[in-house]
Amino acid sequence: MKRFTTLDVSSPPYSSHHYPGKVFDFVDEIIAGGVRIEGMLTESLTGKSAPEFSGLRGWLNTPPLTVARLRGKVVLLDFWTYSCVNCVRSLPHMKMLHKEYAGGPFVLIGVHTPEFEFEKLPENVASAVKRFGIGYPVAIDSENTTWKLYGNQYWPRQTLIDSSGMVRWEHAGEGDYDKMGDRIRDLLKETGRQEESKDNARSNILENFRFMPNTTPEIYAGTLRSQGFGNGQVYEPGSRTRFIDPGKHSRDMPYLGGDWTQFPEYVVHATTESGYILLKYGARNANAVLGASDTKPVRVDVELDGKPIEKGKAGADIQWDSMGSFLLVAENRLYDIVRTKDFETHELKLITKADDLRLYTYTFG
Template sequence: MLAESLTGKTAPEFSNLRGWVNTSPLTMTGLRGKVVLLDFWTYSCVNCVRSLPHMKLLHKEYAGDTFVLIGVHTPEFEFERIPENVASAVKRFGIGYPVAIDSENTTWRLYGNQYWPRQTVIDSKGTVRWEHAGEGDYDKMEDRIRDLLKETGKLADNKIKAGSNKLEKFGFVQNTTPEIYMGTLRSQGFGNGQVCVPGSCTRYIDPGKHSRDVPYLSGDWTQFPEYVMHETDESGYVLLKYGARNTNAVLGVSDTKPVRLNVQLDGKPIEKGKAGADIQWDSTGGYLVVAENRLYVIVRTKAFEIHELKLVTNSDDLRFYTYTFG
């Protein structure tokens, strides 16, 4: 589903960008003669991150004189507007294709977008020929690109498909916990039955009984528009009973000092067999180190499972933006 379809229309020009990564500035006019794939993404979005291997494979197989893939980085959170943060994320993910920094969401709006990720395929004459919102349909995407390359006469008849559908797929499992936002702008509320914003209460008390898919806070937290922030060096935690295979969180700090979170699953230190890629270990068990604002992979299991995840901190600088699941 797309907010506004541009299929059959001239692709809008890039506008009001804050810069580029991996290239000098590009224009849609200057790209005439090439087939162009625009991938609208943001680096804290788990759906976008899962689509990156498919984008990288298409770039590897087809980039050249007649095809270019451009990532249009459009932020969801304020910290993603900073060009240096975008450049760091591009390097961390090993992205080699051009990335436009659309920090004011201007190009995003020109393309009628409301979703991360979203792909737009443009032919060599500058006309939008195919659009897609969300993950998936990578085989169809590659077919459309190949069709347009054939129109230019530049795709060899014996060129084998990259076959990005062979990469790991992340299908939807019924009853998977939906994305949960912690800030006032999009929060559905906490199980504590109270909200502490600047100038009001800060102390949350865990009631002890927990409903599924509802976050619970314990300790001194304050809710801001995009996140909740732990305000003291006394121990506090965020707890969530969820159902999913993979669990991630967008976390951050305002200072440069790293923050440690101890990770518990069902009241015990997380097991190595269930730990996500960002979990580290010491004699006390698994923990996270939050040193920058980004998506952290916390739990990864082989199948859909229901667990109670507790993230414990004694930092007065932890920001918790959102949970995402898969």
């Protein structure tokens, strides 16, 4: 049996990755150039023994598992976080792999590793697992301990471990799901289980992400990774500031209107008077990680190019009433706002009178 020891970081247009700010500009430049990305992991573990799980705050859908006790099984680790759009788009493929190979010597484990503070709470992870209909085991890695042991830097990432406990394949980003299935089958054959070769029919029934050149990059709002706002005025992080919209807007730059305060992870609306966040972007899909400090739902009116969003362009979280299109932000999570079939350029405006609406980040596809 041919052994494979491959670090596979997918290339556009078949994948997209969610990166921390410290490597984002470098990676975005590579993606824009359309070249294959290699060696982006802090440390590749391919060909080495898989580290034991460590520092977990709990498990969902299973009693606690260990790498040692999983010997004899092929194990796929999917590192993800529930507010990452790239991870969310990969979940149907993970669920299909779980369904296809469950019952044999194969285990798929979602390792939930947070990007934001609110994602650290086990109850929030449990809510997300239920919302997405995930039935396979999920490890709650709230302090990023296991994430670091596996040399990770971004979401999503998959690590495939053979029945002897050795890391045999690593992959970052979306895409290559058929290749992932091929690798799983190869390792299952090594255990003595014969798997018939599958064609591409199973993955073709799911939407595969296609990277579109010139897509607006992820835009963070908090001081930790923000590139600033387009208002062109001086403001002090942590202090309430009245932002004046200059009226002319550059693409890929957020603009604030009204009173806002910037904190490390987010910017928050600071008054019950009307305020807004405006962004001119280019993409097929537009999403935002939003939240509120209170448990009471917050209304956010949504305009696309100065008008309510048409139903043919609305994301799954958009609602309508006599006043127009809106979101109800009831929890800290990713909100699906705009979906179009083709790449388009629009001005997206989020308007609120709530004094605790938080914007963490915009993501696009």
